[in-house]
Amino acid sequence: MDEHIYKRHNKTLLLYHLVFPLKYRRGALNSSSGVSLKDICVEISERYELQFLEIGYESDHVHFLVQAVPSMSVSKLVTLIKSLAARELFKRHPEIKQLLWGGNFWTSGYYANTVGKYGNKDVIRKYIENQGKENEYQKVHLEQLRLF
Template sequence: MYDEQSLSHTKWDCKYHVIWKPKYRKKSIFGALLKYLGEIFRELAKQKECTVIEGHLMPDHVHIVLSIPPKYSVAQRVGFITGKSAIQSGRNFQGRKKNFVGQNFWARGYCVFTVGKDEDAVRASIQHQEKEAKRIDPLN
């Protein structure tokens, strides 16, 4: 439940529930891109000393729980993950050899919540996203 980690003079357990979406909320996350993005998010988080604890990708948004050390800001880490994943998916799935110029895969904003004592509830909520979406919209 509490996974305390430590730095040289600090004990910490900082987890954040982050939600972001593709530009214009297009349903563009599916198929091979879906599996690819999951791996990329984990790899990019690891590069920046973060850990993906739980995550779920829907066709029109992403839910992820990140463990970020307190010496880093959430905005820096989420910006890095979204920016680099957009560049890599553009190169591998949209045939672009160079970086995006004036085109974005992810929307600018994101939503972030701290995860406290209700971590199990947040993780269960993320795991049941797809089932809930089908219940609300049966045409999905």
């Protein structure tokens, strides 16, 4: 399930938690369209280098736990899933278009977070600090990313 991906020159385990709200937060998903969404995602994973480890939904948004390769950026991953899933859901469930005027299934936004199997931020920081001899380690930077 969440095994490493081996390529010619790298080994990765990149997991993303993605959340996509439906347009206007309309409650358009139900058990039938939920099954279709799962089937569509399985088809996507067969065509592209990504794996859906978990898919869950409420009527107005969807959560994905996805594993991907490093050559696929998060924005490319999101665009791929959103576009293919929306197109196929509209084909398989034309009644959804009646609930979502304007022809868009998803909002333009999304939530994305990386997921670590082998440690959280504090564990990784401690690992880096303990490399080599502890008394030789010099922390040169510690700051939260700020977007301007």
